[in-house]
Amino acid sequence: MKFLSFVLIVISLFSFSTVSAEENDKKNKITKNLRCLICQGQSVYDSDSEFANSLKIVVDKKLQEGLSEDQIYEYFRIKYGEWILYDPGLNKNTYILWLLPILIFLIGGAIIYKSFIIKNK
Amino acid sequence: MKNKILPFSITIIFGIIFFIFYKGLEDSKIYIPDINTKKEIPVFKTKDFFSGKNVKSTSIFELNKIYLLNIWSSWCVPCRQEHPFLMNLNLDNKVNIIGMNYKDNLKNAENFLKDLGNPYKEIFIDLDGTIAIEWGAYGVPESFLIYNNEIIKKYIGPLNQELVDEINLFKK
Numbered sequence: 001m002k003f004l005s006f007v008l009i010v011i012s013l014f015s016f017s018t019v020s021a022e023e024n025d026k027k028n029k030i031t032k033n034l035r036c037l038i039c040q041g042q043s044v045y046d047s048d049s050e051f052a053n054s055l056k057i058v059v060d061k062k063l064q065e066g067l068s069e070d071q072i073y074e075y076f077r078i079k080y081g082e083w084i085l086y087d088p089g090l091n092k093n094t095y096i097l098w099l100l101p102i103l104i105f106l107i108g109g110a111i112i113y114k115s116f117i118i119k120n121k
Numbered sequence: 122m123k124n125k126i127l128p129f130s131i132t133i134i135f136g137i138i139f140f141i142f143y144k145g146l147e148d149s150k151i152y153i154p155d156i157n158t159k160k161e162i163p164v165f166k167t168k169d170f171f172s173g174k175n176v177k178s179t180s181i182f183e184l185n186k187i188y189l190l191n192i193w194s195s196w197c198v199p200c201r202q203e204h205p206f207l208m209n210l211n212l213d214n215k216v217n218i219i220g221m222n223y224k225d226n227l228k229n230a231e232n233f234l235k236d237l238g239n240p241y242k243e244i245f246i247d248l249d250g251t252i253a254i255e256w257g258a259y260g261v262p263e264s265f266l267i268y269n270n271e272i273i274k275k276y277i278g279p280l281n282q283e284l285v286d287e288i289n290l291f292k293k
Contacts, residue, residue, distance in 0.1 A: 038259050050224060051260050054250025079257040096141055107130050114126050
């Protein structure tokens with residue numbers, strides 16, 4: 001009987017830890033992508049300010065409520081604006097950020113094409 | 122013709138990069154949150170400061186009344202500075218001042234109110250700071266002007282005479 005309860009405890013311990021580890025990974029990933037608004041230059045994950053600590057609790061709560069990662073980002077975007085996200089979406093303020101690499105890639109490609117491939121012909 | 126393409130495209134690339142950096146110079150690096158957009162107030166459950174009973178936010182805020190939600194804490198030094206302005210604002214009872222006690226020790230908070238006076242019509246507790254996040258708040262002190270369950274204006278940092286005058290304009 002003692003052995004049985006011991007096994008049960010061990011099993012439950014292991015199952016608990018895997019669940020929380022998965023949840024922790026997700027929580028860390030989300031908080032790393034949120035900007036601490038009162039200690040700029042740091043993510044919520046890195047910061048230990050009152051604001052960041054509360055935010056971590058809220059992320060935990062939202063995960064337990066079953067919200068997806070994107071839903072949580074959307075929730076904070078509505079509350080605090082685009083600035084809180086480290087990974088901003090495409091809009092009128094960020095279009096250069098998103099389009100510039102493509103533009104440079106195309107121009108660079110054109111230069112290479114013109115100067116090497118055409119030359120070789 | 123072939124030789125001209127290379128300098129031409131390099132000039133364009135540098136032009137674009139220059140434009141982006143130049144545009145970036147004009148932007149402020151200090152983030153100023155949007156304080157003028159109207160937002161509906163959040164719905165939440167909390168506890169009353171004095172009685173410790175559970176309260177719903179919907180029972181605190183009524184339609185057609187002006188409220189000032191003030192986030193405060195006894196450990197927050199600027200809150201002490203702004204407290205006399207809140208007391209002044211409360212004199213004519215036109216604005217209902219609601220307090221949100223932020224991450225505080227109850228005893229210290231009670232002493233704070235004993236020393237400086239209590240301008241609040243109601244106070245509720247935010248022990249872990251999560252309700253402040255629901256409101257989109259940054260920290261203490263912070264105040265929200267509310268009318269018809271909408272946030273009309275947000276004041277980040279301590280109130281001063283200028284802001285009190287502005288709030289007085291709203292209540293007329």
